[in-house]
Amino acid sequence: MSSHYERLAAMNKAHVWHPFTQMKDYNNSDPLIIERGEGVMLYDVQGRAYYDGFSSVWLNVHGHNVPELNQAITDQLGRVAHSTLLGMANVPAIELAAKLAQIAPAGLTKVFYSDSGATGVEIAIKMAFQYWYNRGQSSKTGFITMNQAYHGDTIGAVSVGAIPLYHDVFRPMLFPAHTIPYPYAYRHEGGAAAAMEDTLDALRDVLEQRADEIAALIVEPMVQGAGGIILMPPGCLREIASLCRKYGVLLIADEVATGFGRAGEMFACDHEQVSPDLLVIGKGLTGGYLPVAATLATGDIFDAFYAEYEEQKTFFHGHSFTGNPLGCAAALASLDLMQKRNLIEEGKGKAVFIRQKLEALAGRPHIGEVRQLGFMIGIELVKDKRTREAFSWKDRIGVRVSQRARELGMLTRPLGNVVVFMPPLASTEEQLDAMIHILIRSIVDITEGALA
Ligand code: PMP
Numbered sequence: 001m002s003s004h005y006e007r008l009a010a011m012n013k014a015h016v017w018h019p020f021t022q023m024k025d026y027n028n029s030d031p032l033i034i035e036r037g038e039g040v041m042l043y044d045v046q047g048r049a050y051y052d053g054f055s056s057v058w059l060n061v062h063g064h065n066v067p068e069l070n071q072a073i074t075d076q077l078g079r080v081a082h083s084t085l086l087g088m089a090n091v092p093a094i095e096l097a098a099k100l101a102q103i104a105p106a107g108l109t110k111v112f113y114s115d116s117g118a119t120g121v122e123i124a125i126k127m128a129f130q131y132w133y134n135r136g137q138s139s140k141t142g143f144i145t146m147n148q149a150y151h152g153d154t155i156g157a158v159s160v161g162a163i164p165l166y167h168d169v170f171r172p173m174l175f176p177a178h179t180i181p182y183p184y185a186y187r188h189e190g191g192a193a194a195a196m197e198d199t200l201d202a203l204r205d206v207l208e209q210r211a212d213e214i215a216a217l218i219v220e221p222m223v224q225g226a227g228g229i230i231l232m233p234p235g236c237l238r239e240i241a242s243l244c245r246k247y248g249v250l251l252i253a254d255e256v257a258t259g260f261g262r263a264g265e266m267f268a269c270d271h272e273q274v275s276p277d278l279l280v281i282g283k284g285l286t287g288g289y290l291p292v293a294a295t296l297a298t299g300d301i302f303d304a305f306y307a308e309y310e311e312q313k314t315f316f317h318g319h320s321f322t323g324n325p326l327g328c329a330a331a332l333a334s335l336d337l338m339q340k341r342n343l344i345e346e347g348k349g350k351a352v353f354i355r356q357k358l359e360a361l362a363g364r365p366h367i368g369e370v371r372q373l374g375f376m377i378g379i380e381l382v383k384d385k386r387t388r389e390a391f392s393w394k395d396r397i398g399v400r401v402s403q404r405a406r407e408l409g410m411l412t413r414p415l416g417n418v419v420v421f422m423p424p425l426a427s428t429e430e431q432l433d434a435m436i437h438i439l440i441r442s443i444v445d446i447t448e449g450a451l452a
Pocket of ligand 1: 116117118119121150151152153220225226254255256257258282283
């Protein structure tokens, strides 16, 4: 081991507290310390190369060290790096807002900036709440969410979160939300149709009884991400949207994970022509480069806040880095590059390629379900394929598959027993092929091979 590595590893151990990590485990392992990235590869300080098989937490679009994005940021650096939107505007933030309004689902014309997916969700929650307050319907304060939902780690986002492992410890400090079942077809006795019916029935029940107490429903459209890459049955999102509309409840679409082509269309809502009242975006907005998020709102939402100052309808919310021009410049360059390279349309072909390659897993004994929408792939591993019996969390099966993948030269991060594969959108078929090869070999080695 190089002394450079050892010095960094020691400082890392002494001072860095890592997110979502049991530090006792982590500090007993050799840390992976990344030094640079190039295209779909990441390189550690010891010079080892890894495919970025989870897009550095689901956000990398074009790969790393992309000349066009670097240039856009460098150009903006030569002008101004920080300029808040509190009291002034800046050029890239204005141009990006106009661009987002153009590509977003119909009606979303107003852009409120923040700096992470979670803050974007907080803003959507507070906007929905105050929307009704400003309109004189202050009884509408509640929120509906879905089982296994994940919307970020700040208090409001955790309040509408429903993953017991992450969220239950905080429950006493959170506001309560109505939780309806997520249509998890693989784990529902009746399959997709029955799962969807249960979801819609539960939603109808809450809305019939309590619509006058509810501000909004929040949903991860088409794919529930951190809950386990679980796909909604076709038509479900559209039904949810139409029930919300019918009962006068706002629809918040959290597209932090699914946006910008990740789920196969520019936005996952586009799969079912759904236009939410509020849309939250982050992650891939800057191609994954810089921390920029945004909450898009309809003119109707905006108008409820648009009043004489004395009426006290102002939205009192804002972050120091709101509308950061470096981030907005990166986002503009990323969207430009997506368009130039036709990434979304090309991605559809590549998604088919991925599906075909993953068919090699079909006959394997521990593959419960392979789920895919676009470039979001989750492979649920099971102890018993016939009964669908799950591996115990103590088996740490997902973690072990990821560790094996790392040994073989690809990085990914599991969700419990679900192995996640989320390559950058710009990956070539050749690169995808190499990544899938590692993915399959890791799964086989851990669940069937000498390492099982
Ligand atoms: N919403 C969804 C659907 C997400 O997947 C995530 C992050 N994985 C977030 C919100 C939170 O985003 P951030 O980590 O940028 O706060």
